Each structure stands twice: as structure tokens, then as C-alpha cells.
Amino acid sequence: MRALRRLTVRASLPEALRPLSQLVTNLRWSWHWETRDLFEALDPELWESCGGDPVKVLGEVSAERLATLAEDPEFLRRMHAVAEDLRTYLDAPHWYQSLGDGAPASIAYFSAEFGITEVLPQYSGGLGILAGDHLKAASDLGVPLIGVGLLYRSGYFSQGLSPDGWQLEHYPALDPHGLPLKLLREPDRTAVVISVPLPEGRTLHAHVYRAQVGRVSLLLLDSDIEENAPAERGVTDRLYGGGEDHRLRQEMLLGVGGVRAVRAFCSLTGTPQPEVFHANEGHAGFQGVERIRELTESHGLSFSEALQAVRGGTVFTTHTPVPAGIDRFPKALIERYFAGFGVPVEQLLPLGAEEDPSKFNMAHMGLRLGQRANGVSQLHGHVSRDMFGALWPGFDADDVPISAITNGVHAPTWTARELLELGTQSTSQGDPATVQGDVHFDGVDRIDAGVLWGTRRLLRARLVEEVRRRVRATALSRGAAEAELGWTETAFDPDVLTIGFARRVPSYKRLTLMLKDPARLKALLLDTDRPLQLVIAGKSHPADDGGKQLIQQMVKFADDPEIRHRIAFLPNYDIGMARYLYWGCDVWLNNPLRPLEACGTSGMKSALNGGLNLSIRDGWWDEWFDGQNGWAIPTAEGVSDHDRRDEVEAQAIYELLDRQVLPRFYEVDADGVPTRWVEMIRDTLRETGPKVQATRMVRDYVEQLYVPAAGAARAMADGGYEAARSEASWRSHVLENWHGVRVAHVEATGVGETPEIGGGIDLRAEVELPGLTPHDVLVEAAFGRVDDADGLHQVTTVPMAHETTEGSRHWFSATVPLTRTGAFGYTVRVLPHSEHAAVPAELGVVVNA
Incomplete structure (x- = not known):
């Protein structure tokens, strides 16, 4: 016979042992040795047989053993010490709290998978482990992150081998009640239900489970609930399973449902609504579409105006070094699913446009929705700028606005206890998490x-x-x-x-x-x-x-x-x-x-x-x-x-x-x-x-991406989103008139017959700007090493100052310094200019002389 429903029954804790409930539901135990030692002491043999899983141990330990421990002064002393240490960890200020008002009050971090611990098997590999380490390091640094993902009822598969060595897959059935999770509930104790519209009038519903990762809350959406029809119940069945239709529904639930879950969570807990939304890979791209819909409905913004507001506060990280690793859906499928969603489909589709007009590219949407984007190593940043360069035609790869923050790993999770106790991660420079510049574990x-x-x-x-x-x-x-x-x-x-x-x-x-x-x-x-x-x-x-x-x-x-x-x-x-x-x-x-x-x-x-x-x-x-x-x-x-x-x-x-x-x-x-x-x-x-520390990585994200993104989001929202409206209008005006922009003439003086290092070249450029003004553009002199085909390398730019105007013709000038010997070249280029742009290449248009 097959069970109708799977449950995990736990022993009732004696009142004296109540702190164990908080300790087991905060996943800090996955990297905190003293907490793990405490749970091992509950029953060492059971700990061994449960594979070091505190949740399972607490679910199977006998009531008699619990009663004995409730009268054991030494165990109670240890338990209270560990519980107090957790309270201090959760409440004390950390590095992030020293940053002041410029830092975002809250950041939402979306990922299709999270590898926190083997007890919570919601990951397949490096992407999920990285996301888990990101949350843990954010907790250690005091970063107010909210993780957002899906609760896969079968997780990723368990792997076996056949007698002839062929991989076998087994999908275990996971009971949320047997995992270190809590159901998000309304004040009347009913479960919060998140809804996402589907085609043909159907609706996808989900409950929201909360995993506590130190100071960070991780929200996991579960569609296997009674409110759903059978097809919708299976949306969160397994990680990276099913066909295109199934994957699209998963990614809609992650992105659209994830934003709605964050809104509900913040409202219920008094947590500030996120100022920054971080999409870890393209799976989470629809979070930006949902936020656009919110702004069009709540503030009456047009799609393009809402897009500007959303872009400012969005960070996109790509982990993919090959085009084949990108999620791409048939455009017709996107049209069907978003026909009644609340945003104009004809304006949504260009966000995912790519070379194949029949496809909708999730990474392209992530890059167009995120004002700030990055790869995950310096080399990968270079590869990404080449791979996605077509989105910024006319720009050299070095100008493509994709930066790089090299990944890191959470040292307390992955370092052997014996090495930590030896002091292999100690430094005479102070707390490694707060040292500015290079750190040495001396x-x-x-x-x-x-x-x-x-x-x-x-x-x-x-x-x-x-x-x-x-x-x-x-x-x-x-x-x-x-x-x-x-x-x-x-x-x-x-x-x-x-x-x-x-x-x-x-x-x-x-x-x-x-x-x-x-x-x-x-x-x-x-x-x-x-x-x-x-x-x-x-x-x-x-x-x-x-x-x-x-x-x-x-x-x-x-x-x-x-x-x-x-x-x-x-x-x-x-x-x-x-x-x-x-x-x-x-x-x-x-x-x-x-x-x-x-x-x-x-x-x-x-x-x-x-x-x-x-x-x-x-x-x-x-x-x-x-x-x-x-x-x-x-x-x-x-x-x-x-x-x-x-x-x-x-x-x-x-x-x-x-x-x-x-x-x-x-x-x-x-x-x-x-x-x-x-x-x-x-x-x-x-x-x-x-x-390689994840704390170094998360600090880089905070300083290079989150803080600037929060500033951009606030700027766009000022005056009832007036800045977003004006920026959208300006961009539309510039792009409509860009076809007429031209560098008509460039003249150079002061070169001499034998240019020498330390000298300079005075450049003067005539630029035609029909329909635009000098305030709309940035005119730059670009110079550097030149190859045999006149290609510029190791390029440096200096802005050219506006001199005079005659109708639609304008003159700009600058001095180019001669700072290197050998083959040298220069040119002039024109780009759109806005105080709200993160980089000059943001609009994707440029005119070169």
C-alpha cells in the first residue's frame, strides 16, 4: 500500500529543553560546531545513525532521553550557553551596520537553488552551493538579505549506480514538516497563499516556507498544496525537471511569486521592503516583470517608466560561460503565459529578444532588467562581455557593462574544525571581515x-x-x-x-x-x-x-x-x-x-x-x-x-x-x-x-553593487517616481534622434613631427546633434596602443568640453596626453549622457568618428 500523506512526528520537548527548538530551526547549526556538539550529546549513537542531522535526531530521540536531559545540569548549562551565543550572533551589530544610511535597508536575493546543508536538499551543484554560501556570509556580515527560492518536494535526485556503472536517479519524497522550515502564516494562523496567474484562467497557488539561515530568512515557495489543480501541484516537484512549459511555470513562480512572497513576508514581520533585488542567474528574471506590473498599477507609471525604476534597483549575476547554458523559451509560450498578466506583452518580449526571433532569452532579460550585472570571476567577466556583446552593438568588449566579482566560499562551513582550531584563518590585521585591502592569514x-x-x-x-x-x-x-x-x-x-x-x-x-x-x-x-x-x-x-x-x-x-x-x-x-x-x-x-x-x-x-x-x-x-x-x-x-x-x-x-x-x-x-x-x-x-572567503565576496557585492543600486532605486523613486518618468522620456527622445548623431570632423594640433612622451595632442571635434543638445551627450577622446589594423587597445578616455554651438553643429575639445611610447592612436566617440546611468554604454548606442 502507498501512504496517502507523509508526516514527521517529533517528541514533545520538556519545558526545560525549549531552546532546542530555536537552535534546530536556525540553520546556523550547519556551520557552528558548538551547536552540532550539543545535538550530538542528545544521543551520540542516534547522531551517528542520523548522519549528523539535528532535525532528524530531534525527531527520533526518545521521550525518556529528553526527560533525563531536562534534569541534567551540565547539559542545560551547555544548551543555554549555545542559545545565548545564537542570540548574541543574531542581535549584535556586524560589519554591515557600520555602513550608515547609504546601505539598503533590505535586499532580496533570488536563486533557483540553495545549498545550505544536505538536510535541506534544494540544490544540484555549484550555483546552489554558491547561493547558500552567499546567504551564510551575508548573515555573518549582518547584511539584511532575504533569500527567495522554491521548495522542491523531491529536491534534486539521489544518485546510484547500476551493476554496469550507469547512473540511476532516485527522487526522495520530502516532507516539509520534517525539514528545518516554518510555514509563513497570517495573523489568524492560516497559511499565507501566494497566487500567480496562468493561461486559460488558471491560477498557480503556493505556500511559503521560511528557513532561517543565521540572521537571513530564506523563503521557499511550495505549489504542492490543496488549492491547486494536479498539474499546478507538480510545479515544484523537482529541481531542473520537466519540459519547457513546466520550467516556465517554475520560473514564473520563482520570479513573480517570489516578489509576492517577499511583500507578504515583509508586511507580516515588519521587515523593510527590499530596495535592491538580486537575480542569481536568469531563472529569476521574472521578478523584474512583476515589479514593473506593481508600479504600473500602484503609481500609474507606463511600462517604460516602471522599467527605469525597476532597473535602478536590480542586480543580475550570470554564471554561464556558454550560450547553451542559458534558459530560452519559445516566444509564443511567453506570449501565451503573459497575455493577461498585467504588462503589455509587446513591450515585455523585447526584454528577452535575441538573434533567433522565435526565442525569449532569460539571460538577455536579466541584463536588460538589471542596471548592474556581473560575472563570477575576472576571466568569466571577460567571457561574458564577449558572449553578450551583441546587446551593446558598436562597443568594444571592454565597454560592455558587465563587471566581475569573483565567487567565494563560506569558510566556517567548509574548513575542517581541526584547522580552524589551529588558527589557520587568523590574522594579526584584526577581524578579516573588516580589514580594508589585502588580508594575510599569518x-x-x-x-x-x-x-x-x-x-x-x-x-x-x-x-x-x-x-x-x-x-x-x-x-x-x-x-x-x-x-x-x-x-x-x-x-x-x-x-x-x-x-x-x-x-x-x-x-x-x-x-x-x-x-x-x-x-x-x-x-x-x-x-x-x-x-x-x-x-x-x-x-x-x-x-x-x-x-x-x-x-x-x-x-x-x-x-x-x-x-x-x-x-x-x-x-x-x-x-x-x-x-x-x-x-x-x-x-x-x-x-x-x-x-x-x-x-x-x-x-x-x-x-x-x-x-x-x-x-x-x-x-x-x-x-x-x-x-x-x-x-x-x-x-x-x-x-x-x-x-x-x-x-x-x-x-x-x-x-x-x-x-x-x-x-x-x-x-x-x-x-x-x-x-x-x-x-x-x-x-x-x-x-x-x-x-576565497565568501565574506570577501559579499562585501564586494555590497560595496560595488548593492549600495549603488539602492542609491539608484531611491533616485528613481523620488518625487513619486518623477525621476523615472523623466528618465524614460529622455531615453525615448534620445533614441528617436540618435540616427542623426555624427562626428563630422576631428582636427588635431600640437602633434609635431616627433611626438614625445609627456607631451599632448589638442583635439577639436565637430559633432552634429540634430534634435539633441550637448547636455544629452558625452563626447570622449579615446586613445591607446594601436595595432597594425588601426585597432585601439588598452584604451583610456577623457571627456571633451563643449565649446560653441551653431544650429545643430557643436564643437568639443580636449587634450590627449602622450603617456606611453610606441604605436599610439586616438579617436572621438559620442554617447548618451544621463546622471542616472551607471555607465555611458547603458543605452547601447554609440557613434564613433
């Missing part, structure tokens, strides 16, 4: 080399035990008999160099690159003097048979009885497994096709634990590899043949392992300490550790 310099190495050995041994447990469990699940599994007790070796490779399995991440020369890899694994061992994990999207074939290829290689004690593919990669890998691996391998890795935060987590990276210079590693924190794998980007490129780069990996990595690891002093290796660990912890 506390690691005070740790004895033998102690540091001993801790690394301890963490590797812990990983080996976990690998043995998982290898045995996987073999049983694939049909092996108990009598066949004696070898698993000695699989892997706590004293052997251990390399980790764990991530999603799309083709560009090249899971099987290491298998390019199987014989050579086998020789490295089995070397009698300098062996290595490999721990591999990762999930392929359920619809990606190519990725599943790569997993199967890896599993079959690892099944070889000759090497299975040195290499393992561990299924069901999640946060729980990841911690062991980051703690225990000596080297983190990453070999994507450059430049297709947007950031690659897994290597950051390894670095926080003293792991050395062995990586293609892509994503974050391209900017923070320093020659001491690991090894850079040479790339063969100029090789067009993919097989040949794979061959060249695989050989580079083997060579690095054989000639540099393995010798350095196994070269030890009289005390058995690999001193040169330990110095690399020390450098990684001291120099790389501070850079």
Missing part, C-alpha cells in the same frame, strides 16, 4: 610544520575511512555479495597522496580526461615508491546521456580489481560527502576546457583546508594561482581538434604529477615531514585563504 606561520602536517594526515585518514565505507555500500547496492567485499577494508591508504575530482559532469568539465592514457594512469596509481590515489564524484543531469556515459567509463575503469584500492567513483555527491573530500584531499584536480569554467569554487574549498590545486587556468584559478598554491596545467587552446587538445592537456597532467607533484609530496625530512610541500600548504592557507 596565524598559520606560527604553526609548527610537524603539527600542520600531522593535521593534514589526520584529515586524509578520516577521508580514507569515509571512502572505504562508501565504496563498500556502493558495491552492495550494485549487487556484490558480502563475501566479495573484504578488499574494501584496506582500500585506499592514509599515507598515500590523495587527489580529488568532484563536480557536475557536463562534457566541458572533462571527467575522463585523466583516462586519456589508461596505462600511464594505472602506473601512477600502482607505483611502489610514489603511488597516488584518486577519489572521484559527480552527477550528470538526468537528461544528459553523454554525461552518464562519461560516468560509466570512469566507473568501469575504477572497477578493475588491480586498481580498485587506489581509485573510486563515489555516487551521490552532496554537501556531506564534499566536506570529507575538501578536508582530506592533498590535491584538487580541475581540468575544464578553458575558458568554460565560470569560477570553479570546489578548488577554493580545498584551498581553505590546505589542499593544493592542480588546475587549468580557468575561473578563479586564472587570477589567484601564484606558483606556490599548486600547479597550473598548460592549455592547448590554439589546437582546434578536440581529441588532440585533450591528448596534449592530459599528457601535461601526467607530466606534472610525475615530475613535480609526486616528488614534492614524498620528499620528507628526518622527521617524516615533506617540508617543501608543507610550505606550499602554508602559502595556500596564508595568501589564498583570505581571497
Whole structure:
């Protein structure tokens, strides 16, 4: 028989233990060791069997055990101390509270997935883990963030393996009542219901669950409720599942429903309404459309006026380095779903316009709705400016208004406790979260080399035990008999160099690159003097048979009885497994096709634990590899043949392992300490550790994006949105007349026959502005290094001052300084100018001389 409904029944807490309720429902326990210790003390054996899940422990602990603890003075003292520590953490001012009135009172952060803890399986990979770390770091810094996502009743899939190594997917049924969530309720205790209109007069309803992530509230919308018809109940069934129609409804619920959930939450709790809305990838793009609808209805703004108001307070982050990774819907589907939504469809569609006129591009909409946009590493910012450059025709890639903030990871979540207690993340500069400029974790310099190495050995041994447990469990699940599994007790070796490779399995991440020369890899694994061992994990999207074939290829290689004690593919990669890998691996391998890795935060987590990276210079590693924190794998980007490129780069990996990595690891002093290796660990912890912190990342978002966005949003709203109305009118006027703008003539004086550095060129430009005034434009002199085709590089610009006017002709002048030797060139360009624009390229039009 099948249960009609699934429930989680908990023991009733004695009054003396009531603080446990608050502790278990605040997910700070996922990164706070003292809170986890307290829940382990409830019942150590139950803690072990529940996999360290405080929610599950509290749901299964016996009433008798609770009654005993309610009379235990030592447990009660510990509990009250932890509860008081949480209250202090929640109430005390942090870094953000020092910023003053310019900082936004509230920020809404939308993402399709959030990886907070394995107990709340609402994530698939890096995007979700990044979003979870963003919330945690925001909490640590006191940033008033409100997270917005969906509650997937089956989460992402649990991964198994068939006997022949094929990926199997299983979707567990999740009961919200068994998760660390609270239902958002009206004052009369009824559930808040959010509604989103659908075609044919249908309506999508959702309840809102609240997860508390330290100081940050995360709102998760759930459509599996009685108010919905069966089709609508299934909208939040699983992460990244279903066809186009299903995905569109999910993204409408996330964007449109998410804004409505935020409005309800703020109204009920007295939280300030957000001034800034941050869309983490294009999935959340419809939040801007809903806010446009709100303003047209509440303030009588036109679509274009509301668009200006919404843009000012919107931040858009792209994580996608390839066009194939962008959500695109048939334009006809958008027309059908938004026909009666409340915004003119003919004005909505251009927001998602792209080269294919039949498609609606969610990333393009995110960029057009967000006045501020960014990639997630410096290299990814460059890639994004190239990839989306067509949205700003006439501009060089460097002028495309997409900045870059390199991702970070939440150190308390991902760093081994033993390393934190040693002081590997301490600095003589003060609180790292508040230091201006570069931070160095110089506390690691005070740790004895033998102690540091001993801790690394301890963490590797812990990983080996976990690998043995998982290898045995996987073999049983694939049909092996108990009598066949004696070898698993000695699989892997706590004293052997251990390399980790764990991530999603799309083709560009090249899971099987290491298998390019199987014989050579086998020789490295089995070397009698300098062996290595490999721990591999990762999930392929359920619809990606190519990725599943790569997993199967890896599993079959690892099944070889000759090497299975040195290499393992561990299924069901999640946060729980990841911690062991980051703690225990000596080297983190990453070999994507450059430049297709947007950031690659897994290597950051390894670095926080003293792991050395062995990586293609892509994503974050391209900017923070320093020659001491690991090894850079040479790339063969100029090789067009993919097989040949794979061959060249695989050989580079083997060579690095054989000639540099393995010798350095196994070269030890009289005390058995690999001193040169330990110095690399020390450098990684001291120099790389501070850079990869999520607190650094969130500070960058606050200072570079959130504070300016809040200022722009306030400016647009001034005087009953008068600024938004005037800006929309001005933009329309400029674009209508832009076709007539022309640089008619440029003359230069003061050049001389032999220009010398330190001199200057006086430029005077005649510009035709029919229908416009000099106040409508910015005229710039652009200059820099010039190539053989007269292309300008390393460009610098200076504004040209208006001199005189004669009808529609205007003269502008400036002096261009000669600050460099060699080939030099200059030109003049005209751009629209508004005090409300974040960058001159914002309108997407330019006239060059």
C-alpha cells in the first residue's frame, strides 16, 4: 500500500529543553560546531545513525532521553550557553551596520537553488552551493538579505549506480514538516497563499516556507498544496525537471511569486521592503516583470517608466560561460503565459529578444532588467562581455557593462574544525571581515610544520575511512555479495597522496580526461615508491546521456580489481560527502576546457583546508594561482581538434604529477615531514585563504553593487517616481534622434613631427546633434596602443568640453596626453549622457568618428 500523506512526528520537548527548538530551526547549526556538539550529546549513537542531522535526531530521540536531559545540569548549562551565543550572533551589530544610511535597508536575493546543508536538499551543484554560501556570509556580515527560492518536494535526485556503472536517479519524497522550515502564516494562523496567474484562467497557488539561515530568512515557495489543480501541484516537484512549459511555470513562480512572497513576508514581520533585488542567474528574471506590473498599477507609471525604476534597483549575476547554458523559451509560450498578466506583452518580449526571433532569452532579460550585472570571476567577466556583446552593438568588449566579482566560499562551513582550531584563518590585521585591502592569514606561520602536517594526515585518514565505507555500500547496492567485499577494508591508504575530482559532469568539465592514457594512469596509481590515489564524484543531469556515459567509463575503469584500492567513483555527491573530500584531499584536480569554467569554487574549498590545486587556468584559478598554491596545467587552446587538445592537456597532467607533484609530496625530512610541500600548504592557507572567503565576496557585492543600486532605486523613486518618468522620456527622445548623431570632423594640433612622451595632442571635434543638445551627450577622446589594423587597445578616455554651438553643429575639445611610447592612436566617440546611468554604454548606442 502507498501512504496517502507523509508526516514527521517529533517528541514533545520538556519545558526545560525549549531552546532546542530555536537552535534546530536556525540553520546556523550547519556551520557552528558548538551547536552540532550539543545535538550530538542528545544521543551520540542516534547522531551517528542520523548522519549528523539535528532535525532528524530531534525527531527520533526518545521521550525518556529528553526527560533525563531536562534534569541534567551540565547539559542545560551547555544548551543555554549555545542559545545565548545564537542570540548574541543574531542581535549584535556586524560589519554591515557600520555602513550608515547609504546601505539598503533590505535586499532580496533570488536563486533557483540553495545549498545550505544536505538536510535541506534544494540544490544540484555549484550555483546552489554558491547561493547558500552567499546567504551564510551575508548573515555573518549582518547584511539584511532575504533569500527567495522554491521548495522542491523531491529536491534534486539521489544518485546510484547500476551493476554496469550507469547512473540511476532516485527522487526522495520530502516532507516539509520534517525539514528545518516554518510555514509563513497570517495573523489568524492560516497559511499565507501566494497566487500567480496562468493561461486559460488558471491560477498557480503556493505556500511559503521560511528557513532561517543565521540572521537571513530564506523563503521557499511550495505549489504542492490543496488549492491547486494536479498539474499546478507538480510545479515544484523537482529541481531542473520537466519540459519547457513546466520550467516556465517554475520560473514564473520563482520570479513573480517570489516578489509576492517577499511583500507578504515583509508586511507580516515588519521587515523593510527590499530596495535592491538580486537575480542569481536568469531563472529569476521574472521578478523584474512583476515589479514593473506593481508600479504600473500602484503609481500609474507606463511600462517604460516602471522599467527605469525597476532597473535602478536590480542586480543580475550570470554564471554561464556558454550560450547553451542559458534558459530560452519559445516566444509564443511567453506570449501565451503573459497575455493577461498585467504588462503589455509587446513591450515585455523585447526584454528577452535575441538573434533567433522565435526565442525569449532569460539571460538577455536579466541584463536588460538589471542596471548592474556581473560575472563570477575576472576571466568569466571577460567571457561574458564577449558572449553578450551583441546587446551593446558598436562597443568594444571592454565597454560592455558587465563587471566581475569573483565567487567565494563560506569558510566556517567548509574548513575542517581541526584547522580552524589551529588558527589557520587568523590574522594579526584584526577581524578579516573588516580589514580594508589585502588580508594575510599569518596565524598559520606560527604553526609548527610537524603539527600542520600531522593535521593534514589526520584529515586524509578520516577521508580514507569515509571512502572505504562508501565504496563498500556502493558495491552492495550494485549487487556484490558480502563475501566479495573484504578488499574494501584496506582500500585506499592514509599515507598515500590523495587527489580529488568532484563536480557536475557536463562534457566541458572533462571527467575522463585523466583516462586519456589508461596505462600511464594505472602506473601512477600502482607505483611502489610514489603511488597516488584518486577519489572521484559527480552527477550528470538526468537528461544528459553523454554525461552518464562519461560516468560509466570512469566507473568501469575504477572497477578493475588491480586498481580498485587506489581509485573510486563515489555516487551521490552532496554537501556531506564534499566536506570529507575538501578536508582530506592533498590535491584538487580541475581540468575544464578553458575558458568554460565560470569560477570553479570546489578548488577554493580545498584551498581553505590546505589542499593544493592542480588546475587549468580557468575561473578563479586564472587570477589567484601564484606558483606556490599548486600547479597550473598548460592549455592547448590554439589546437582546434578536440581529441588532440585533450591528448596534449592530459599528457601535461601526467607530466606534472610525475615530475613535480609526486616528488614534492614524498620528499620528507628526518622527521617524516615533506617540508617543501608543507610550505606550499602554508602559502595556500596564508595568501589564498583570505581571497576565497565568501565574506570577501559579499562585501564586494555590497560595496560595488548593492549600495549603488539602492542609491539608484531611491533616485528613481523620488518625487513619486518623477525621476523615472523623466528618465524614460529622455531615453525615448534620445533614441528617436540618435540616427542623426555624427562626428563630422576631428582636427588635431600640437602633434609635431616627433611626438614625445609627456607631451599632448589638442583635439577639436565637430559633432552634429540634430534634435539633441550637448547636455544629452558625452563626447570622449579615446586613445591607446594601436595595432597594425588601426585597432585601439588598452584604451583610456577623457571627456571633451563643449565649446560653441551653431544650429545643430557643436564643437568639443580636449587634450590627449602622450603617456606611453610606441604605436599610439586616438579617436572621438559620442554617447548618451544621463546622471542616472551607471555607465555611458547603458543605452547601447554609440557613434564613433
